[in-house]
Amino acid sequence: MKKSKSAYSEPGKFGRSEHHIIVVWVDNETGVLARVVGLFSGRGYNIESLTVAEVDKKKHISRITIVTSGTPEVIEQIKLQLTKLIPVHKVADFKRNDPKILFKELALFKVVSSKKNQEKAKKICKKYNSIIVDKSKKSFVIQVTALRREIDKLIEVLGPLGLASTSRTGAVAMTRGSRVFK
Amino acid sequence: MGKVFSGAEIVFKCLEDQKVKHVFGYPGGAVLPIYDELKNHKSIKHILVRHEQGAGHAAEGYARSSRKPGVMFVTSGPGVTNAVTALTDAYMDSIPIVCISGQVPTHLIGTDAFQECDTTGITRPCTKHNWLVKDVNDLANTIHKAFEVATTGRPGPVLVDIPKDVQFKKGKYKFKKNNLNKTFNGGGNKKINSKHLDQLIKMMKQSSRPIFYTGGGVINSGPEASKLVRELVSLTGFPITSTLTGLGAYPGDDPQFLGMLGMHGTYEANNAMHDCDLMINIGARFDDRITGKVDEFSPKSKKVHIDIDPSSIGKNVKVDLSIISDAGSLLKSLTTAFKEKNKNFLNSNKQKTSNWWKKIEKWREKRSLNFINSDTVIKPQHAVKRLYELTKNKDTFITTEVGQHQMWAAQHYKFNKPNRLMTSGGLGTMGYGLPAAVGVQIANPGKLVIDIAGEASVLMTMQEMSTAAQHRLPIKIFILNNQYMGMVRQWQELLHEKNYSESYTAALPDFVKLAEAYGCVGIRATKPSELDNKIKEMIDVDKPVIFDCEVDKGENCYPMIPSGKPHNEMLLGSRDEKEEVSDEGKTLV
Structure with a gap:
């Protein structure tokens, strides 16, 4: 075993990773994409692909579609953390193999x-x-x-x-x- | 129609409407128009600090002890980057801070202008939200929104970046009443689901080994929540333990209180957490200093988590029941339920939990906070205990730096009221305590404010003594001076074969002379026999004091959850020290 002297605990067991598509409706304002992407990089979440464009010109709402993968706990955290961002209106989450x-x-x-x-x-x-x-x-x-x-x-x-x-x-x-x- | 105001005037109109009385800050090129306007607003007092980090921690101390948002002004570039540590600290400990920063004029943004930095970019991950205001007509709305975001839901720091030209430009001002909706954390104000509440009560009735585990959320919820915690604990007869940032919500000297839990928590608190069958977490976040290795954390218990922030749920530990709520409102519903529908709970439940309490008493008998005192050298624990005994009859506010002294303060100073301990819990910022004490004293004039410090930490923000002297703030800096970065030294002793790499501070200043150089009072204690009198002398001086308490250099902070062991196998101190730490264990401190 590698001899480590970290002051932090060892990682526990990892759950199974799943692919999810996260859809986020945000105010189309300066820096909003950086907030979303920064949240992913800052907390070590994965981004496989990212699509973003304004979908409502009047209300300035952009729709961001992110393909990501993670354990069910991580996916849940992604949703909850995204919901906390001020310019985020709603967050949807779909499994990649969802037939609906x-x-x-x-x-x-x-x-x-x-x-x-x-x-x-x-x-x-x-x-x-x-x-x-x-x-x-x-x-x-x-x-x-x-x-x-x-x-x-x-x-x-x-x-x-x-x-x-x-x-x-x-x-x-x-x-x-x-x-x-x- | 309507009068127009300069951006700088609008800033102050906002602050006045938000009932801000104090601002901590440091002027510079890009905030000069705001500083120019200061003279016209007599109701707002500016406290000039010596470094922007100090402004931030002072604002934190102010917010924590007064329950009002802390406000700070900083200039662009270095002003902002210096404030980043304090903003991050406030973010980790959920402290409401509104930071107003100057920025280079709009047309120079992006040109690497003098004292320019990407302020909103740099502070994005350490604030709840931030704004760059490019149009003076957006300024009032933005600042009011900033206050709302900072103070609602799970509180936290926010930053409003105002370019210099916007501070000069004229715009309209309208105060939109702060409607304090708590939706800014993803729905933290949802009504408590009565099914969940019933389920919780049912779990409480079924439990024979329950424990309350409360945290900073109870303090943040307000004094009413602390009152309700006390009521709930006495209505149920359950034991209670608290995190570092939650200390004071429940009286530290009450027999139902098991002391702080976690890495340096008491033996009884950690064992009770490990062996309980029902854990009710109110406003704490299963921090890694509490849980240790998550897989082995409290294996036999049902866990209930009550938090205002939905993202706290399930982040570190899986729970059986979660309720998204402000701690105070949940406690209100819960105490009401126990008062009205379950009047006899306490008596009928006594039998059921009696074995549990017996077990807890057994753990208590270990007296895990004990230490071997000395007649010749001041033990740091003894110093904190004497400080507590000599100040407990006053309404004393304690701040701390970070390290061994912080843990000794948490262990041996018994907090009986909320908002009396200001300490950097999440970020662990050395240098927090002195500027925080400045903020606490501003918010609580006439009260006794003591920073329990280590000599290494306090040197990181020592310059703020000058702030204390300027504003006549009689803060007391009580340094447990062991000439080491004590906690670093302790870990090196336990994990790195006593290789005390760079943890000894050679050439420390003479703290008594240093105090005098700042125009303050210096006191030194070297012997246990003189400690009490010197502490009394410190309390009686109506000036800032640096108290250099020379303590045992080799003392370690116990009890301690050692490496690689679960909560129920704590190290209790010198008698256990010989036990070898396994290689695997070394990773788990």
Whole structure:
């Protein structure tokens, strides 16, 4: 065992880590993103992806979607700590595998390759609501919306077909059906 | 329509409407317009400190002892960075502070201007909230909101950063009444769920080994909460222990009080926490100095946690029942329930808890706070005990620095009232006590204010003696001088093979001469026989005093939860010292 002389206790047992999507409604004011992100870094929470934009122009409300992972206790703390921030209005938390929730991520791929490979690549993307947003003789840029793991997979598959550049957003989430998170 | 005021005037109008009487601060380039305006507001007294950290701790001492928010002015750049320690300290101990800082003019922000720093960036993690005010018309609202955020829910520090040009600009002023809604902590003002209350009462009725564990939340809730704690404890006949910051909520000399708990808590308090079957935590936060290794913390108990801050629940320890509430309102409902519906509880429950009390008495017999006194050298514990005996009949306010002396003060000074102990609990800030005493004395003129200090800690903010002298504050700095950073030395002795690396202070100043240099009074005690008379002399002087109490250099602070052991295996002092600490244990101090 490593000989340590810390004045603090040893870590206890860790619970199982789960993926969650945390949605935060905040006042769109200076520094609000820094407060949210600072809370995560300061308390050692994880951020896998982060998406933020104003969703209500009149009330200046921004919606922040954060994909994170942690034990159930940590996820609970994240929610409670976020709720304490002054510009935060409400916090929603969804498990990544919750069937009642829609998750989407948007990605842009630039493929530079031969005609043949270009066609192959387009075909592969078709399943994911793909739209060609730009094309030239040697290349095209395609937009897809899909789940995170699907985009991960696409990057893998498109690689050999001439994938030259990838840009992707973090996840955005919404409840299915008529229910709205209050 | 309407009169217009300069930003600086608006600052003072806000302070007046918030009924602020005292401001601690230090002027500088970026707050000069505010300082210029000071002369026009006679109801607000400014206390000039010698360092911005001192302003912060003084504001903390003021807030803790008066239950009003502490207000401070600092300038931009170094003024703010110096205040950061105090803001963090207030954040950890939930003390309401409103810090108003100057900033370089708006057009220079971001240019690395002279004395510029990213104030809101630096203070974001050590305040409840902060604001940079770029429009003078937002200023009044922002400052009033700042007071509201600082004082409601779980209290804490806030900062309002005002660029110099905004202090000059003219704007309107309107006072929007502070509606004191307590929603700023994620819903801390929700009504207590009666089901939860019933469940708690049921648990209390079923328990045969109960204990109350109360903390700073009871003090923060106000004197009424302390009264109710006393009532509840006598209605139930349960034992009670307290955290460091909660001392005074329950009388320290009452037989139902088991003393402080935690790393240097009493044997009976820690054993009772370990063996209880019901733990009722009111306004404490399961700090790591209390729990030790969480996995082995009080294994057989059902735990109830009452806290105003929802994020305190489940942060460190899993609990069986949680109630989000102000300590006072919960105590009110609980005492009412016991007075009205369960009148006979005390008598009917006596039988059930009698074995528990017998067990507690057994632990008490260990007399874990005992020490071997001496005729030749002053034992630090003895010094604190004598100080207590000679001041207990006065309404005495105690502040402390951080270290062994702090623990001895907590162990041997019996606090009987709330808001009488001002100590840096969460952050453990050496140098806290002297400036805090300044703030306490400002808030409580005519009262006896003593900083129980260590010579190492007190040197960190010694410059504030000059503040005390300037404002004629007869604070007493009672230094337990062992020439070591005592707690560091103790840990080095126990964990680092007595390698006293850098914990001995060579070339200490002559504290008596130092006091005289500040225009204060210096007193030195070296022998136990002269201690009482010298303490009396200190109390009688109507001037700031530095009391240099030369104590045993090698004394360790016991009892102590040793390394790697659960709460029920405490070290009791010199008779246990020979016991070897296991390697694994060394990590667990």
